[in-house]
Amino acid sequence: MQVIFKFVRRSYIKLCKTCETTRSICVLGIETSCDDTGIAIVNSDRKVLANVVYSQQYIHSRYGGITPPRAQDLHRQQISNAFQHCMTEAGIVPHKIDAIAVTNKPGLPLSLIVGVRFAKYLARTYSKPLVTIHHMEAHALQARMEHTIPYPFLCLLISGGHCQLTYIKAPNEFSLLGESLDDAPGEAFDKIARRLRLYVIPKYRNFSGGQAVEDAARSATNPEIFEFPLPLTNKRNCNFSFAGIKNNSFRLIKAAEEIQCTAPDNIINNYNNFCAGLLKACSRHLMNRTQRAIEYCISKNFFQNSVPRLVVSGGVANNDYIFDDLKYLTEQYSCQIFRPSKKFCSDNGVMIAWNGVEQILANRHCLNWDYDEIDIIGKAPLGCRLIHEVERANIKCKWVQQRK
Ligand code: KG4
Numbered sequence: 001m002q003v004i005f006k007f008v009r010r011s012y013i014k015l016c017k018t019c020e021t022t023r024s025i026c027v028l029g030i031e032t033s034c035d036d037t038g039i040a041i042v043n044s045d046r047k048v049l050a051n052v053v054y055s056q057q058y059i060h061s062r063y064g065g066i067t068p069p070r071a072q073d074l075h076r077q078q079i080s081n082a083f084q085h086c087m088t089e090a091g092i093v094p095h096k097i098d099a100i101a102v103t104n105k106p107g108l109p110l111s112l113i114v115g116v117r118f119a120k121y122l123a124r125t126y127s128k129p130l131v132t133i134h135h136m137e138a139h140a141l142q143a144r145m146e147h148t149i150p151y152p153f154l155c156l157l158i159s160g161g162h163c164q165l166t167y168i169k170a171p172n173e174f175s176l177l178g179e180s181l182d183d184a185p186g187e188a189f190d191k192i193a194r195r196l197r198l199y200v201i202p203k204y205r206n207f208s209g210g211q212a213v214e215d216a217a218r219s220a221t222n223p224e225i226f227e228f229p230l231p232l233t234n235k236r237n238c239n240f241s242f243a244g245i246k247n248n249s250f251r252l253i254k255a256a257e258e259i260q261c262t263a264p265d266n267i268i269n270n271y272n273n274f275c276a277g278l279l280k281a282c283s284r285h286l287m288n289r290t291q292r293a294i295e296y297c298i299s300k301n302f303f304q305n306s307v308p309r310l311v312v313s314g315g316v317a318n319n320d321y322i323f324d325d326l327k328y329l330t331e332q333y334s335c336q337i338f339r340p341s342k343k344f345c346s347d348n349g350v351m352i353a354w355n356g357v358e359q360i361l362a363n364r365h366c367l368n369w370d371y372d373e374i375d376i377i378g379k380a381p382l383g384c385r386l387i388h389e390v391e392r393a394n395i396k397c398k399w400v401q402q403r404k
């Protein structure tokens with residue numbers, strides 16, 4: 001016990017010395033929580049030395065969606081190459097890395113375990129400390145790498161697995177204001193796009209559902225043809241629901257297929273209008289819940305007399321239509337809005353490495369040399385829950401209308 005303690009102290013001091021003196025710290029980030037194998041190196045000067053993402057999208061889309069065992073096999077096949085590729089791109093040797101950050105929660109357990117095992121192997125081989133990362137916290141702080149966004153700020157996390165509104169006071173102080181009661185928006189886009197059979201259009205074969213819906217919506221001539229319900233209108237909280245929109249979509253598609261006698265391997269002819277209507281409904285829902293969160297934070301002086309700030313992050317933050325709606329909303333509250341560059345909105349190793357940098361700078365005790373202590377956690381809450389407090393505040397908003 002004594003010996004272990006001494007080892008931990010000595011190594012901890014060693015890293016502290018390097019970061020407090022001349023050079024910045026350099027962190028390797030490993031992300032395998034779902035279907036992307038991401039490895040990157042970022043330093044505390046906000047420089048991305050390498051960013052490698054091996055996507056599995058192409059394979060999963062051929063089989064109609066992600067299956068965890070297949071995702072695990074693909075991570076296993078790719079992770080070592082991704083690491084070599086990353087080191088070559090960065091042009092440094094592994095000894096130059098100060099710490100290894102790895103996503104250990106939340107995510108698909110079979111996927112998480114591949115990244116965590118590989119991180120432990122690297123940590124042992126090169127004698128480096130590990131920092132464990134919460135995938136959603138990493139999405140939430142990613143925009144700080146590229147923009148000056150002081151704490152505190154509000155963050156809308158929209159991805160394939162999550163939909164959360166969170167107030168962030170510090171790198172490890174998150175308060176959850178609202179979350180999805182069922183599907184995440186990206187999940188809904190993916191399932192609806194598959195049911196609609198957008199994949200029969202060659203251009204969309206390797207697109208994610210959300211990407212395909214956004215692109216198809218751009219060519220719409222009449223988005224109003226298809227009607228979508230607005231969820232949770234009677235709930236004065238910041239929760240979300242996308243299952244109603246999804247089920248309604250399935251009904252609308254079925255009805256249109258029957259009317260148009262669409263072949264089982266084809267797509268309805270007015271799919272552009274359908275996608276535009278769907279996108280508009282999802283965006284409207286995201287706008288309303290975010291508006292209530294902004295009003296709640298202002299009423300509680302959560303922004304501490306500074307200008308309100310909203311960060312939008314996660315794969316669905318790639319969507320320009322949704323981001324522009326949210327931008328319009330924030331303008332009505334003199335609220336600043338940010339999102340990461342598109343290449344960093346979806347899952348990647350940079351956000352994990354950057355979160356490692358943030359964690360280390362905020363609290364050096366996050367460095368872990370006891371590798372056996374580290375485990376994966378499939379489901380992990382995001383900060384402390386303020387969902388009921390928001391509901392109790394009973395905020396009635398005068399809704400900001402969507403752009404025309
Ligand atoms: O954050 P992410 O890469 O992985 C998760 O942690 O889930 O998000 C992936 C999700 C997918 O569901 C995908 O359909 C969605 O992000 N997505 C989009 C767009 N690009 C990716 N959704 C809407 N519009 C987009 N342009």
Ligand code: ZN
Pocket residue numbers: 135139159160314315346347
């Ligand atoms: Zn993600």
